Amino acid sequence: MPASRFISDKFFPERNKRERRKEARPGELLEAALDLFVDKGFAATRAEEVAARAGVSKGTLFLYFPSKEELFKAVVTENLSGRFTEWNAEFEAFEGSTSDMLRYCMRIWWERVGSTKASGLTKLMLSEGRNFPELAEFYRQEVVRPGHALLRRIIRRGIDSGEFAPVDVDHAIYAVIAPMIFLMLWKHSAMICVDGESEIDPEKYLAIQAETVLHGLAMPPKAGP
Template sequence: MNAPPTLRQRRKQARPQELLDAALTLFVERGFAATRAEEVAKRAGVSKGTLYLYYPSKEELFKAVVRHNLSATILEGMEIAAAFEGSTADLLALVLRTWWERVGVGPSGGIVKIMMAEAGNFPELAQFYAEEVIMPAQQLLGSVIQRGVQRGEFRPVPVADTVHVLCSPLLFLSLQQQSFGACGVYTPQLVPESVLNTQIDLMLRGLMSDHGPGRPSP
């Protein structure tokens, strides 16, 4: 019979998550360039040397943060899409709302702001982000659009352009949350959840085939 893990063993197992949480908080607060590895280690309650045992550079730490907070959400969306048996309208709404709940309203959305602001200064990280986040997200949404077209639920549309139209309002809302929203500045007539619902309603009405099965749920 295996002995239960000791407190020290449990702390060691939890340490990568603690480091990722500390790194996400500091990256969002200060940006990538201004965040120092020793600050992340201090926030997580470990030494800088311990941090480097898990993540050998700040760049690798940032990549791990991206994979944990964004790549995992995209993978979840792919799994939802693969198993979904309902209408494509309901699937598309579910994918968009899941992204908003996992990323848009939480600290993970700050990663989007970081990349928009600092990509030009860190082209290697920008390439990583494109391959790890942007392209898989576009593939996910593109596959949902193609599903609807193939099933006769959506009218034929240019898939790549439609994906950009879907993504742009979400990116705007996320950036707003991480900028004006983060410092409490009031922006009149902007309630993110209401804007998201309106976007979904407009997009689905624009996509729906006149003779296709299934209509968007209220």
């Protein structure tokens, strides 16, 4: 190492760390923002905290994201809404029964979203969305509506194939959504939804909920002559 570099690193370590790194990748900023938004909430999180956690200046953060609101939207896109292309492609390629598809949907949602930090974004919107109507509308457009649309496609597939009874699809989707919402609240609310003595196994819970939903959706057996 050149002597000048050694002296610079020795006496100005933080400055030179920043110089070598220059700018954090947007992904690092989004990861830091996700952690803070979920842990502290949107209102309580400050932009400078996100920048500090990512190891950059507040000014660098705003080079990528001009406001905290835009940063939040990017976090939602990165972790939730940006995945619907992948999920719809899986729907198109699925070759099994619709019952198996619904079981798969609920299980894979837990593995990819529910069990991760990203599930805290839903809890955040439930608790703070009323105070930030623009963000609430963004979340509805980018997450809620595509999610509902995908569930409608699944249930309609079952109806069209004769597996499911002809139900009101727009309301039937909430039978699937409700147990997912419960798990997210349970995960991010100190498990206050349970009695404190028993534990919930998320995979077993979702498997039971899936069978309950499927039992309710199933086409009833034809009556005898």
